[in-house]
Amino acid sequence: xxxxxxxxxxxxxxxxxxxxxxxxxxxxxxxxxxxxxxxxxxxxxxxxxxxxxxxxxxxxxxxxxxxxxxxxxxxxxxxxxxxxxxxxxxxxxxxxxxxxxxxxxxxxxxxxxxxxxxxxxxxxxxxxx
Amino acid sequence: xxxxxxxxxxxxxxxxxxxxxxxxxxxxxxxxxxxxxxxxxxxxxxxxxxxxxxxxxxxxxxxxxxxxxxxxxxxxxxxxxxxxxxxxxxxxxxxxxxxxxxxxxxxxxxxxxxxxxxxxxxxxxxxxx
DNA sequence: GTCCTTGCAAATAGTTTGCAAGCCG
DNA sequence: CGGCTTGCAAACTATTTGCAAGGAC
Numbered sequence: 262x263x264x265x266x267x268x269x270x271x272x273x274x275x276x277x278x279x280x281x282x283x284x285x286x287x288x289x290x291x292x293x294x295x296x297x298x299x300x301x302x303x304x305x306x307x308x309x310x311x312x313x314x315x316x317x318x319x320x321x322x323x324x325x326x327x328x329x330x331x332x333x334x335x336x337x338x339x340x341x342x343x344x345x346x347x348x349x350x351x352x353x354x355x356x357x358x359x360x361x362x363x364x365x366x367x368x369x370x371x372x373x374x375x376x377x378x379x380x381x382x383x384x385x386x387x388x389x390x
Numbered sequence: 391x392x393x394x395x396x397x398x399x400x401x402x403x404x405x406x407x408x409x410x411x412x413x414x415x416x417x418x419x420x421x422x423x424x425x426x427x428x429x430x431x432x433x434x435x436x437x438x439x440x441x442x443x444x445x446x447x448x449x450x451x452x453x454x455x456x457x458x459x460x461x462x463x464x465x466x467x468x469x470x471x472x473x474x475x476x477x478x479x480x481x482x483x484x485x486x487x488x489x490x491x492x493x494x495x496x497x498x499x500x501x502x503x504x505x506x507x508x509x510x511x512x513x514x515x516x517x518x519x
Numbered sequence: 520g521t522c523c524t525t526g527c528a529a530a531t532a533g534t535t536t537g538c539a540a541g542c543c544g
Numbered sequence: 545c546g547g548c549t550t551g552c553a554a555a556c557t558a559t560t561t562g563c564a565a566g567g568a569c
Contacts, residue, residue, distance in 0.1 A: 432525085
């Protein structure tokens with residue numbers, strides 16, 4: 262529980278806080294390597310999982326095989342473009358999020374505690390081209 | 391495109407049509423092996439992907455590392471129990487499904503074509519124990 | 520006979536882990 | 545110093561693929 266400071270972890274945290282892509286572990290690795298060429302992929306994975314455990318970041322998947330990481334920890338959804346595969350954030354009213362849970366509970370024999378949604382379609386850029 | 395008959399594929403199809411668990415490839419493999427002890431995991435994967443391509447079954451993930459397969463191809467959601475990890479189906483009104491897409495589109499700069507939802511909570515059995 | 524399908528094994532992708540050395544407090 | 549953290553490499557899990565033999569039509 263008592264995490265010690267490490268510049269590698271700080272660097273990962275800072276990168277996630279500033280990027281808008283929702284990077285995979287490998288993307289994080291390649292980015293941090295610019296500053297710390299000796300960092301290892303294992304260290305990246307270890308720190309990403311530590312940050313997830315602490316609730317500093319979240320981990321999710323788009324079903325493409327690798328996990329993705331996001332420093333925005335407030336409740337929101339994700340969108341994947343069917344054409345360029347880029348991942349974006351999609352925020353919705355908390356009231357509507359609750360409504361989805363409530364509606365699900367009406368159709369389900371058990372207790373709904375939450376949900377994740379992955380939207381797909383065409384992002385603005387691909388729509389225009 | 392022209393698929394030839396194979397008893398292995400038929401067996402996989404039949405098993406998926408009758409099971410209510412949402413099996414991983416490995417679970418399918420272990421089940422089919424009772425009837426065809428020599429079937430290989432590669433054959434199971436190949437056939438599952440063929441069936442997905444044909445639209446006979448769907449593939450989805452709960453984020454636990456392995457893909458799951460479902461012979462119910464009509465639009466519906468999935469639920470994972472936080473305690474026993476079992477996966478169940480969760481059907482909702484098509485009107486509400488459309489409403490979710492519409493609401494998302496209001497909050498997003500791009501075209502929403504669809505979505506998947508993974509609900510989580512406690513299933514009936516775990517609620518009672 | 521043609522060519523799709525299979526079993527087997529090797530290869531690949533993503534992630535985790537054991538270990539000795541390094542760094543924080 | 546003690547113990548968390550790192551780099552490296554090996555191990556693991558899930559899935560895919562090359563190939564020669566087998567089966568469908």
